[in-house]
Amino acid sequence: MATTRTFRIWRGDARGGGFEQFEIQVDEGMVVLDVLHRIQAQQANDLALRWNCKAGKCGSCSMEINGKPKLACMTRMNSFAESETITVQPLKTFPVMKDLVTDVSWNYAQNKRIPKFQPRPRDPDGAYRMYQEDVDRVQEFRKCIECYLCQDVCHVLRDRHGREQNTFVGPRFLIRLASLEMHPLDTADRIPAVRDEFGSGMCNITKCCTEVCPEHIHITDNGIIPLKERVVDRFYDPIAMLMRKIFG
Amino acid sequence: MLNVSEIQTIDHDVLVVGAGGAGLRAAIECSARKLSTGVVSKSLLGKAHTVMAEGGMAAAMGNVDQRDNWKVHFRDTMRGGKFLNDWRMAELHAKHAPARVHELEEWGAVFDRTKEGLISQRNFGGHRYPRLAHVGDRTGLELIRTLQDHGVHSGISFHMECTGLEILKDGDRVAGLLGYWRETGRFVIFRCKAVILATGGGGKAWPVTSNSWEYTGDGTAMAYNAGAELMDLEFTQFHPTGMVWPLSVRGILVTEGVRGDGGVLKNNKGERFMFNYISERFAPETAATVEEADRWLKGDKTARRPPELLTRDEVARAITAEVKAGRGSPHGGVFLDIASRLPADVIKKKLPSMYHQFIELAEVDITKEPMEVGPTLHYFMGGIKVDADSQMSSVPGLFGAGECTAGMHGANRLGGNSLSDLVVFGKLAGEGAANYIEKLGTPPKVPDAHVTSAVRAATDILNRESGANPYLLHEKLQETMAKGVGIVRVKEELEQAIAEIEAHKKEAETLKAPGASQYNPGWHEALAMRSLLVTSEAVARCALMREESRGAHTRLDHPGESKEWVNFNCVVTRGPDGAMRVEKRPRPPGPAGLVAIANAKIEDLESGAVGADAK
Ligand SMILES: Cc1cc2nc3c(=O)[nH]c(=O)nc-3n(C[C@H](O)[C@H](O)[C@H](O)COP(=O)(O)OP(=O)(O)OC[C@H]3O[C@@H](n4cnc5c(N)ncnc54)[C@H](O)[C@@H]3O)c2cc1C
Ligand code: SF4
Ligand code: SF4
Ligand code: FES
Numbered sequence: 001m002a003t004t005r006t007f008r009i010w011r012g013d014a015r016g017g018g019f020e021q022f023e024i025q026v027d028e029g030m031v032v033l034d035v036l037h038r039i040q041a042q043q044a045n046d047l048a049l050r051w052n053c054k055a056g057k058c059g060s061c062s063m064e065i066n067g068k069p070k071l072a073c074m075t076r077m078n079s080f081a082e083s084e085t086i087t088v089q090p091l092k093t094f095p096v097m098k099d100l101v102t103d104v105s106w107n108y109a110q111n112k113r114i115p116k117f118q119p120r121p122r123d124p125d126g127a128y129r130m131y132q133e134d135v136d137r138v139q140e141f142r143k144c145i146e147c148y149l150c151q152d153v154c155h156v157l158r159d160r161h162g163r164e165q166n167t168f169v170g171p172r173f174l175i176r177l178a179s180l181e182m183h184p185l186d187t188a189d190r191i192p193a194v195r196d197e198f199g200s201g202m203c204n205i206t207k208c209c210t211e212v213c214p215e216h217i218h219i220t221d222n223g224i225i226p227l228k229e230r231v232v233d234r235f236y237d238p239i240a241m242l243m244r245k246i247f248g
Numbered sequence: 249m250l251n252v253s254e255i256q257t258i259d260h261d262v263l264v265v266g267a268g269g270a271g272l273r274a275a276i277e278c279s280a281r282k283l284s285t286g287v288v289s290k291s292l293l294g295k296a297h298t299v300m301a302e303g304g305m306a307a308a309m310g311n312v313d314q315r316d317n318w319k320v321h322f323r324d325t326m327r328g329g330k331f332l333n334d335w336r337m338a339e340l341h342a343k344h345a346p347a348r349v350h351e352l353e354e355w356g357a358v359f360d361r362t363k364e365g366l367i368s369q370r371n372f373g374g375h376r377y378p379r380l381a382h383v384g385d386r387t388g389l390e391l392i393r394t395l396q397d398h399g400v401h402s403g404i405s406f407h408m409e410c411t412g413l414e415i416l417k418d419g420d421r422v423a424g425l426l427g428y429w430r431e432t433g434r435f436v437i438f439r440c441k442a443v444i445l446a447t448g449g450g451g452k453a454w455p456v457t458s459n460s461w462e463y464t465g466d467g468t469a470m471a472y473n474a475g476a477e478l479m480d481l482e483f484t485q486f487h488p489t490g491m492v493w494p495l496s497v498r499g500i501l502v503t504e505g506v507r508g509d510g511g512v513l514k515n516n517k518g519e520r521f522m523f524n525y526i527s528e529r530f531a532p533e534t535a536a537t538v539e540e541a542d543r544w545l546k547g548d549k550t551a552r553r554p555p556e557l558l559t560r561d562e563v564a565r566a567i568t569a570e571v572k573a574g575r576g577s578p579h580g581g582v583f584l585d586i587a588s589r590l591p592a593d594v595i596k597k598k599l600p601s602m603y604h605q606f607i608e609l610a611e612v613d614i615t616k617e618p619m620e621v622g623p624t625l626h627y628f629m630g631g632i633k634v635d636a637d638s639q640m641s642s643v644p645g646l647f648g649a650g651e652c653t654a655g656m657h658g659a660n661r662l663g664g665n666s667l668s669d670l671v672v673f674g675k676l677a678g679e680g681a682a683n684y685i686e687k688l689g690t691p692p693k694v695p696d697a698h699v700t701s702a703v704r705a706a707t708d709i710l711n712r713e714s715g716a717n718p719y720l721l722h723e724k725l726q727e728t729m730a731k732g733v734g735i736v737r738v739k740e741e742l743e744q745a746i747a748e749i750e751a752h753k754k755e756a757e758t759l760k761a762p763g764a765s766q767y768n769p770g771w772h773e774a775l776a777m778r779s780l781l782v783t784s785e786a787v788a789r790c791a792l793m794r795e796e797s798r799g800a801h802t803r804l805d806h807p808g809e810s811k812e813w814v815n816f817n818c819v820v821t822r823g824p825d826g827a828m829r830v831e832k833r834p835r836p837p838g839p840a841g842l843v844a845i846a847n848a849k850i851e852d853l854e855s856g857a858v859g860a861d862a863k
Contacts, residue, residue, distance in 0.1 A: 013766070029494020031609070041719040045770030046763030050292070052460040055500050055605055057389065058295045074608050097431050098767040105408075108293060108400075116401045117356035128353055129365035135358050139383065142358055142390060146294050183356065 002027050003082060007035065009047070010089035013098045019087070020044075026077050032088065033061055033072035036100075048099040056214055059147030063100050064089045069149040069212050091152040093163075104148055110169045113197070117180060118188040130184045141179035141223060143215045148172060150209035150219060156202050168199035171209035175223035181230065195231045200224070250703055252696040256436045260286040260405070262681050263425055263440040265412045265467060268296035269388075269670030270650025270677070271446030272395035273348075277678025278444075279402045283685065286438060287399075288410040288427055290462050294396050297448050297460060297651075298670065301388025302503035302601065304370055304380030305667030307345035311362055312369040316377040318342040319845050319859050325665060326846040327529065328374040328559045329629075329658025330799040331814055332480070335838035336636035337656040341665070341672050348671040349381050357394040359383055371508040374559040374662040376533070376850065385503050385601045391667055410436065412466065413775065414702045415443060415474035415646060418692035422474075422645030426702050430772065433765025435703055439694050442681040444639075444647040445471060446674065449628035450783035451484075452776075454734075455726040457625040458490055458501040464776040465783030467652040471632045472782055476641040478820040479654040480630035481783070482790035482801045485661055486735050488563035490624025492581035497609045499624040502584065502602060504663040506619075507556045509598050510545050511586040513567070514618070515575035521582075522555035525566035530558055533850065561660045561800045564623040568735055571622065581622030587615055623735055627666065628783075629657045629800065630790070633819065638680030639673055645684060645692070649677035659799025707765075709774045715760030718774035725752050725777070725784060733788050736802045742792040749785045756781055782828075789830045790818040 005026045008019045022039050033051055040047045052058040054073045061072040066080075066087050080086060094102040122128055150171040151157055157170050169177075177194055180186055194200045203224055210219045217223070262278045264271045267289035278285040289296060308321040322342035326333055349367065353359065359381050360368040369378040383390040400406075409430040416424040416437070424439045450465025451457040472478055489502040507513075515521045526534050534555050535541035541554035556563070567582050577583055586595055592615035596603050599614075606612040606619060632641050632648040634655065639647045650670045657665060709715075732745025756778060761771035796810035797803050819833045838846070841862050848858035 027495065029610075030496045034496040040769060045717070045719065045761060046768045048767040048769060052291055052295045052297075052462065053300045054460070054497070055300070056608065057386070057601065058299050058460075060291065060295050076608070101431075101767055104292070108406075108408075111397070112400045116397065119354055119356075126350075127366055128350075130358075130361055131365045132361040135361065138358050139360075142383070142393065143386065144393075145299075145389065180356075183358070185353075186356075 005035070005077070006085045007039065008085060008087045009036075009039070009099070011047070011099050012096065014096055017096075030077045031073055032065055032075040032077065032086065035077065036072060036088070048097070048101045050101055057145060059145035062091055062147045062149050062152070064091060069152045071147060071149070071214050074214060091148065093152045093158050094148070106163060107146070107148055107151060107172065110166075110173050111176070113166075113169070114173060114176060114180070115188055115190055115193070117183065117186055119185040120187050128185055134184045137222060138179050138182050140217055141175045143217055144172060144175065145215060146172065147214060149212045149214065153208045153212050155206065155208070162202075168202040171203070171219045171224065173198065174200065174203070174227060175217065175219055178223040178227050181227065191230050191234050194227055195235065200228050200231055203228075250700050252699050255699065255703075256434065258286065258407070258436060258438050260284045260438060260440045261685055262286070262442045262444060263288065263438045264444045264446060265425065266296065266446030266448065266650070266652075267293055267406070268298035268446060268448060268650060269391050269395060269667060270674040271296070271444070272392070272399050273671045273674025274444045274446060274649050274678040274681070275404045276395065276399055276402055277675045278682060279404050281678070281682035283682060285403075286405045286407055286440070288407045288412055288425070288438070290409065290411050290430070292408050293406055294392055296392065297462060298388045298392045298667070300460075300501070301391070301667055302385040302501065303372060303505040303508065304382030304387045304664050305345070305349065305391065306372070306375060306379045306662065306664035307349045307381055307668055308342060308379060309346045309349065309367065309369065309381070310377075311366040312378040315854060316379060319853060319862060320376055320850075321345070321379065322842070323846050323848065323853065324375055325662060326658070328660055328662040330660060330809065331658065331846065332798060332817070333658030334636055334655030335842050337673075339842055340636060340676070341656060341669060344672045345668040348668065348675065352391065352394050352671070355394050355398040357390050359390070370505060371557065372663045373504055373507065373557045373563070375664065380508075380664040382505070385505050385599050387667060391670075411772065411775070412470060413706060414698070415470050416694050416698055417474060417643070418695065420475070420644060421692055422643060423692035424694045426699055428706070431767050433768065433771070437694060437699060441685045441688055441691060442645045442647060444649060444677050444681055445632060445652055446648070446650045446677075448651045449631070450780060451625045451628070453725055453729045453780050453784040453787070454625040455730050456490065456499040458487060458499055459625065464780045466776065466779040467648070468631050468786070469779035469782035471641055471643070471646060471648065472786070472820065472822055474643050474646060475822065476643045476646055477633040478631060478786055479633040479817050480790070481628070481786040481820060482794050482818060483629035483659050483799055484625060484787060485560060485627040485629060485800045486564045486623040487626035488560055488567050488623055489584055489621040491610065492577070492620050492622045493579040493610060500605070500609070501624065501626065502619060502621050503599070506584060506586050506599060506602060509586070510589040511556070511584055512554070512589065513556050513563070514583045514585055515570045516577060516583075517575060521570050521575070522558065522563065522566060525562060525569070526555050526558065527562060530562070534558065559660055559662065564735060565802065567621075567623055577620040579620050581620040583618040584621045585618040587617060592616075627651065627661055629659065629661055630654045630787075637676065638683065639677035640680050640684065647677045647681050649673045659801060706775060709759050709761050710765055710771055712758070712760045715758040716755050718759050718761060718770055718777055721752060721755055721759065721777055722773060722780070725749070725780060728752070729784055733784075733791055736804050737791050738803065738805045739792065742788055745788045746785070746792065749781060749788060753781050753785075785828055786820045789828060790820065793818050793830050793832060
């Protein structure tokens, strides 16, 4: 059943901008990305947005929909009331390039800072042996589609100054660090860097990142908290560690 | 007046166009050879099509069934490709794939494991043994992220959201590439000694496709415009199982892994209809009854494979026939049932993203209900004609790798053979380019005149007072291709499609994109239309020329494979007058040893009666 819906879309660029309103026909089964495409084809040919897979697999179509960071391709129109106006705007944490497109290059720069994977030698027969139960956790982190929704909601990163100082890599890269640290073949030690360069201490476990992750990765419980524990185990005195083991 | 010296220039030894599996692997090889290497891509890093691949990558490691080896893989590939594959490419692919998978593991990839702790392998259509290394149903993500994370530490320069427009040449050899930054709309000249195209396919010419906006055949068209030969464009793969409902997700892929893990196809009468569509070639190796198929699934090595795992062309045609006969599902597909085959928790573990995709996009719980599926345009077997070992095209210094090239998959690709293709031939293309550069004398120079004319053609679209809407032209082209160049084809409809494409080409000269050049999707769409029209025309013209039905190319007016046509490829070039030319070119015969392996009975191959001396 087709209905006419109201969309408010932020249009503009680094110099500024504002919301523009569109009335548009919406058909059964559509997601927000479909509606944006229809607006683009019919009413605003130059509306800028990113997308690739249309199936929640590439993490390109991140934006804020009615104030919540979401993938536009996985947000169904029937999740809104029929009379509801839908407001769409770019991610707030990263600088706007144009309309719904933001400059996420900061994230790529963080990734590059992380020391690479360093495997142990192969078994004598040339194979690597790892058991499924030992890689389940690492595979959970490797489901990340780099949508940066978690980076967008993290209050530590919303502070531009913090980003510019590179003091905190953010949840996406903390789980990348965790995936390397927990990789059964990896031999490198990144724990000192996790504390000193990547800022694990700045996360105060609000769990906002976990709530928005479209891949349902347990970013805080399975990733950040175990990393923090490894940091604590390494840097704090053995007595405290012992106490924690006994009482904690 | 346009002053070429004011356009930004970037210098590299090698420029790779495309950051999917093929492009990244090629770039890693080039930088390992100490070349200054740049990669350009239309999207951000990590978002290329490769990220969407689900089921797995094929490599005869024999971890799950030790009877597997490169010869069986090679034989499967040739049979799946209906013997039109480039013999050497199919051989190189089958031999090198295991090493490339192991290399990914060494770079950090975490594949699903066997009980013994080795890389697990799953069944897929057309592969005799469980052969696909995989990570649940997100193998492509694992592949691209591994290459990306390895690549950023290899000294490669990534130029993201930059679109290549034209190959620049000095005389007959490559001198660089003209592109533009999507953000600013500014032009950029890459000066380099070799270009490797790894741009993927052109599925966006069809309305129902698993492909994203990036798949507009840019690399294929750039190579063609630069004078390179294209080949086998008539072979466009329709994947049998795309989503059909709701309309807005029509075409999105449902991985073959569903069938590999036991899923079955049923019509609206509840029949497993695939048993009625087993062709002669595959009958000796396919289960004859439901009972036998189920025994196979349970691991009985004496049972034969279920017909749901026949090659994609066969399954897609069967589905089309069922729907036509009125036995389809409510939304014009058929039913794919995994719910009655596996317990809910196993489905969620083995096929998590399929579960997710159906719940979120179609409100269907695949652990309880069947899915509705139908064919979707998925993959280009054809593309740039390259030399098997060096991956160089007919233009000196212009290389290709991955889906944008032709030959490896012949008339039909087996699932899982693409991801392995990307890393096998990505590496070879990198080596090919490095070897070419080593022997290169004086470095090439970029000619100003070409830059000027290319920039003007691109900016005319913005500067025109008024003109045709690029989005509407795209829709018209999709209608043409769906109607005339679909899953089944006939002469009159193909001729009609070609006439329509000619008209679309005229209209394309008048396209107008409103707005400025800064991040302007209307302009991007208009530029992409130029590539899409070249590839669409090539597909239609090759399809008209090949008067037989083979693999993914079905001609209702020429049913069945012809003995003559297996000896020919359709080769496309741009004539001196600018018009497209298609030539029926004889294929060199395959080497005797490989021919014997491809044609061997499976028992003879495994007993060593055939192919024992092949290394
Ligand atoms: C949904 C889906 C599932 C699949 N599942 C499987 C599977 O399980 N197993 C398997 O083997 N295969 C599978 N395939 C096929 C396989 O994923 C693709 O064939 C393969 O990933 C193509 O890789 P590529 O490196 O050739 O190109 P891509 O990964 O498509 O990359 C193309 C690159 O070229 C860039 N590009 C294109 N044009 C330009 C231009 N003009 N300028 C600059 N850059 C440009 C793009 O930005 C992109 O970076 C699947 C495909 C789809 C769509
Ligand atoms: S839990 Fe930590 S990383 Fe996640 S949003 Fe809160 S502060 Fe940021
Ligand atoms: S962890 Fe989740 S939210 Fe963060 S980038 Fe990855 S997929 Fe997105
Ligand atoms: S388009 Fe890929 S996640 Fe939305």
